[in-house]
Amino acid sequence: MSNTPPPEVFATEPAEAFVEEGHGGAPVHSEPELFGLAPFQWVSIAMLLLLLIAFLGAKVHRIIGRGLDDRIAAIRSQLDEAKALRHEAETLRDEYKRRIAAAEKDAETTLANARTEADKIRAQAETDSAAMIERRKRMAEDTIAAAEREAVQDVRNRAAMAATAASRKLIAEKHDAQADKVLADQMIASL
Incomplete structure (x- = not known):
């Protein structure tokens, strides 16, 4: 010690x-x-x-306990409701994510289809334009050829009319009525 x-x-x-x-x-x-x-x-x-x-x-303890139990039950029901709402919200969020993804995919598909369709329409328009140009060219050529034929025919007709008029004049100057009668008799005899 x-x-x-x-x-x-x-x-x-x-x-x-x-x-x-x-x-x-x-x-x-x-x-x-x-x-x-x-x-x-x-x-x-x-x-x-x-x-x-x-x-x-x-007795107060029982009342307080009962009140606390009721409050606990209310809180539990609120928590369960909150869990259900959260689950529902997550489900909706996932559904909307899927819808957005599907809409984006549809938009991409629609855009690709529109581009393809536009390319087809442009190619068809080019083909149609080329065909129309070719048709109009042929029509113009046909019109020009017809005009040429008409002009040639007109020239021939005028030439023939001029030749006829000239031959009439020549015949009228060189033939008389007696020569015409002989010529007409020969023609009738040949028939």
Whole structure:
């Protein structure tokens, strides 16, 4: 053991006990009182209050417990509802993601089809334009050829008319009525 001195205890003055002189000359120790009640009475009152609190507190505890249970059930139902709403929202989100992806795919397909169709239409238009140009060229050539034929025919007709007129004039100058009669008789005989 170590040689440490014991702790110093401060001395206090001893409490004075109130002592009354009893009937037989012996001193009587007087108990402390509060509001005229002795300590054992205060203990009895405290125990009574404790029992009342325990008895009434059990009912309060049940009421509080029931209220807490109801609150817990309400919170659980709200959590379940929130979970269901979250699941529904996730389902809707996934569905809309699928719809958006499908719409984008449809848009890409539609765009590709439109480009293909536009290429076909352009190629067809080029083909049709070339065919129409060729037809118009042929029509112009045919019109020019017809005009040439008409002009040649007109020139021939004019030449024939001029030749006829010239031959008439020549015949009229060189033939007389007698020569015409002989010529007409020869023609009739040959028939």
